[in-house]
Amino acid sequence: MTDFLSFAVEYLPEILAALPVTLGLWVLAMILGFTLGLLLATGRLYGNRVVYGLSTAYVEIFRGTPMLVQMFFIYLGLPEIGIVLDPFLAAFVAIGMNSAAYQAEYFRGAVRSVPPGQMMAARAIGMTRMEGFRSIVLPQAMRRVIPQWTNEAILELKYTSIAYAIGVSEITARAEKIGNTTFQFFDVFLLLAVIYVILTGIVAQVLQIVESRTAIPGVNR
Amino acid sequence: MAKLLEVEDIRKSFGSTEVLKGVSLSLDRGETKVIMGSSGTGKSTLLRCVNRLDPADSGHVRLDGEEVTDANVNRMRQRIAFVFQDFNLFLHLSARDNITIGLRKLRKMSKADARQRADRELDRVGLSDRADNYPSQLSGGQQQRVSIARALAMDPDVLLFDEPTSALDPELTGEVVSVMQSLARDGMTMLVVSHEVGFARRAADAVIFMDGGHVLEEAPPKEFFSAPKHDRARQFLTAIGEGEAA
Structure with missing residues (x-):
């Protein structure tokens, strides 16, 4: 135990030096996933046949293939047709586009769980479908999606580790490198695991607070 | 003089079932009419055709001579x-904001003006002290009164009520009915689908009796309740406990 602690004290700064890369990748990918996911959900809910078809195909393709394969495709495959992305950008696009497929489904489910009478009442006072969606349905759907979105955020935070496979120097890559020089794989990956648990714990806590702060008074969840 | 609201020959089918088979009625400004009839006779559908929540297959709805179409429906x-029968208050908004949202988004009213207007309407339905409560913190009767206030705030020419007390416990219907009665007294034009005989007797200018997708008769409440012209109307009144033993 004391061995592990002294190891941790020695190598923690080195791993944490890569934390901005991990967190940056995560935040950017979540933003991409959120924006694209919302568009896809809207396309699947309200789009005409073409938009619905395209959104559905997107979701099925990105949910149906491993994220690692998607990332290799983007990083190693796309250069063959002239699209060259640096490792960080490729990882960001892969994780973000993958997350979009899942977030789209969470948003769609949340929108559909809003009682239909809400939109009806919005239409009845003279709102267009768009106004009703924006002012009435979406604010309620967003609250309902927080628990699932928390899961997704935690999942994606851990998934940033696959960027290691295309040479992004995030915390997993850094830990592996330390292992290769010290041969203390047990200690280094234990330390890495502790770091991930603390990070995901913080995310869960923060989103828990968001959830209770935005809860509709009088509604038990 | 032209009628304020004219509903002319409305037909509506769901699948192969024709629910409305050519319904016409009209309201003068300030009139209140109550539509009665057994369930499944198309009363609610008719009401939803009037503001196109369910567009009619054919027929016309005119307000002040202007036809309601897809283009001007909003x-x-x-x-x-x-x-609505089940209120449909916006669940994520306080009682006050249920009212201000339409004023702000559709009328582009300032926040302060909308708030003032909302508080006036809440006062009108006796809920000034509930402005900051959310729908799930209100009783059914209170929710329905907020929804009436929400409707009033848009300064409508006509108010449509779709069984406004049917989802309420009996002891809560009174507060909603008394709000509706005071609106009728104030000269509001109202078309009400309801089985509240007391309301019809006290506040309605006419009762419209519907059966099988048709308007069977229309008469002042006194006349309708004491001497309905049709057998179906008599049976209906007996069924709801208003009929006189023949």
């Missing part, structure tokens, strides 16, 4: 307000 709905 503007016309602000003049033909609708009160």
Whole structure:
């Protein structure tokens, strides 16, 4: 135990030096996933046949293939047709586009769980479908999606580790490198695991607070 | 003089079932009419055709001579307000904001003006002290009164009520009915689908009796309740406990 602690004290700064890369990748990918996911959900809910078809195909393709394969495709495959992305950008696009497929489904489910009478009442006072969606349905759907979105955020935070496979120097890559020089794989990956648990714990806590702060008074969840 | 609301020969089918088989009625400004009839006779569908929540297959709805169409429906709905059976208050908004949201988004009113207007309407339905409560913190009767206030705030020419007390416990219907009666007294034009005989007797200018997708008869409440012309109407009144033993 004391061995592990002294190891941790020695190598923690080195791993944490890569934390901005991990967190940056995560935040950017979540933003991409959120924006694209919302568009896809809207396309699947309200789009005409073409938009619905395209959104559905997107979701099925990105949910149906491993994220690692998607990332290799983007990083190693796309250069063959002239699209060259640096490792960080490729990882960001892969994780973000993958997350979009899942977030789209969470948003769609949340929108559909809003009682239909809400939109009806919005239409009845003279709102267009768009106004009703924006002012009435979406604010309620967003609250309902927080628990699932928390899961997704935690999942994606851990998934940033696959960027290691295309040479992004995030915390997993850094830990592996330390292992290769010290041969203390047990200690280094234990330390890495502790770091991930603390990070995901913080995310869960923060989103828990968001959830209770935005809860509709009088509604038990 | 032209009628304020004219409903002419409305037909509506769901699948192969024809629910409305050519319904016409009209309201003068300030009139209140109550539509009665057994369930499944198309009363609610008719009401939803009036503001196009369910567009009719054929027929016309005119407000002040202007036909309600797909093109003007959003503007016309602000003049033909609708009160739902199950209230449909916006769940994420306080009682006050249920009222201000339409004023702000559709009327582009300032926050302060909308708030003032909302508080006036809440006062009108006796809920000034509940402005900051959310729908799930209100009783059914209170929710329905907020929804009436929400409808009133848009300054509608006509108020449509779709069984406004049917989802309420009996002891809560009174507060909603008394709000509706005071609106009728104030000269509001109202078309009400309801089985509240007391309301019809006290506040309605006429009762419209529907059966099988038709208007079977229309008569002043006194006349309708004491001497309905049709057997179906008599049977209906007996069924709801208003009929006189023959």
